[in-house]
Amino acid sequence: MTEKWLQQTRKGLAELCVLAALRGEEAYGYAILKKLSAAGSLSFTESTVYPVLARLAEEGDVVMREAQSPDGPVRRYYRLTAKGRRRLAALQANWRALRDDVDAHVGEEP
Amino acid sequence: MTKDRADDQRIAEFLAAVEGDMRRSGAADAEVAAVSAALAEQIEDALGEAGDGASVEAVLRSIDPPTAFSGAPPPATDRDKGRLGIASLAVAIAVAAISFGVLPFAGEDGGAAGPPLFLFGEAAAAILGFFSRTTATGRAGLCVSALMLALFAAAAFFS
Numbered sequence: 001m002t003e004k005w006l007q008q009t010r011k012g013l014a015e016l017c018v019l020a021a022l023r024g025e026e027a028y029g030y031a032i033l034k035k036l037s038a039a040g041s042l043s044f045t046e047s048t049v050y051p052v053l054a055r056l057a058e059e060g061d062v063v064m065r066e067a068q069s070p071d072g073p074v075r076r077y078y079r080l081t082a083k084g085r086r087r088l089a090a091l092q093a094n095w096r097a098l099r100d101d102v103d104a105h106v107g108e109e110p
Numbered sequence: 111m112t113k114d115r116a117d118d119q120r121i122a123e124f125l126a127a128v129e130g131d132m133r134r135s136g137a138a139d140a141e142v143a144a145v146s147a148a149l150a151e152q153i154e155d156a157l158g159e160a161g162d163g164a165s166v167e168a169v170l171r172s173i174d175p176p177t178a179f180s181g182a183p184p185p186a187t188d189r190d191k192g193r194l195g196i197a198s199l200a201v202a203i204a205v206a207a208i209s210f211g212v213l214p215f216a217g218e219d220g221g222a223a224g225p226p227l228f229l230f231g232e233a234a235a236a237i238l239g240f241f242s243r244t245t246a247t248g249r250a251g252l253c254v255s256a257l258m259l260a261l262f263a264a265a266a267f268f269s
Contacts, residue, residue: 029148030155046149047178051137054144064144071158075151076144 010042014052016095017042019080019088022062026079028069029053053078061087113157117166121153127176135180145179198238198251205231206258225262232258 021032029050036044056062061084069075080088113121125146132142156169209228235255242248 028151030152033152045174045178046152047174050145050148051141051179053148054141057144058138058140071155073151073154076147 006043010044011048013042013095014044014048015056016088016091017044018049018052018056019061019084019091022078022080022084023088026065026077028075028077032078056084060084113166120166120170121150124153124170124173124176125149128179131176131180137180149173192242192245192247194238194242195245195248195251198235198242199247199254200251201231201238202235202251202254202258205235206254209258228262229259232262 017036018032021027021035027035032053033044033046033049036042036049053062057064057078060081062078063081064076064078066074066076128149129142129146132145137145152173153166153169156172157164157166160169205228209224209231232255235251236259239248239250239252239255243252
């Protein structure tokens with residue numbers, strides 16, 4: 001029950017987290033996944049991150065370019081667009097408001 | 111690590127399974143291509159990070175299974191079996207109804223085409239029912255068609 005709830009919550013937060021992962025610099029899919037997986041409680045996996053990344057590209061929130069990586073193989077690098085930055089800002093604002101309200105609500109002892 | 115042809119084949123199969131599942135669940139081509147490319151990059155990187163002792167199987171096992179990328183609708187095979195079961199029951203009943211309605215009994219007064227059509231229809235229903243026997247409608251279709259075929263055989267034997 002708790003695991004299912006966690007999965008749904010993570011899924012809902014994936015878009016915000018992927019956009020935030022690209023805030024500072026461009027990155028390719030696996031690098032984004034590793035960055036997000038490093039935050040223990042998020043536990044994002046490929047099947048969550050890559051489809052979200054693809055949809056963000058489809059919607060114009062990120063752009064992709066193919067380039068030779070320093071290690072050799074060609075990789076798809078993603079970076080935020082202006083539209084993506086606006087979307088990230090909006091989602092961040094929504095998330096902070098939601099987090100504060102939920103904290104205020106569930107923080108009270110019964 | 112250095113990959114051989116079998117490793118490349120195994121990776122291609124994995125990516126094809128992911129792409130197939132995503133397409134069946136209605137994902138757009140661009141999304142399928144992007145996810146597949148990201149997975150291919152991940153597999154290459156993971157093999158490189160793991161060094162010479164890496165195995166393609168171990169890397170693939172560490173990744174979500176292909177079905178996880180499809181947005182988790184009911185598996186297509188179950189949906190297909192459900193449709194087969196419904197088709198089996200519908201064909202079995204329809205052929206029986208037509209045969210008993212149009213013909214007093216299959217083969218007796220239905221002309222030369224009656225018995226072959228009856229047999230073909232009920233056999234088709236039985237086959238559909240067999241392949242969807244894990245569903246209630248499939249089992250029902252199988253039972254109805256088997257009963258019809260048994261009645262036909264009994265009538266042919268005693269006539």
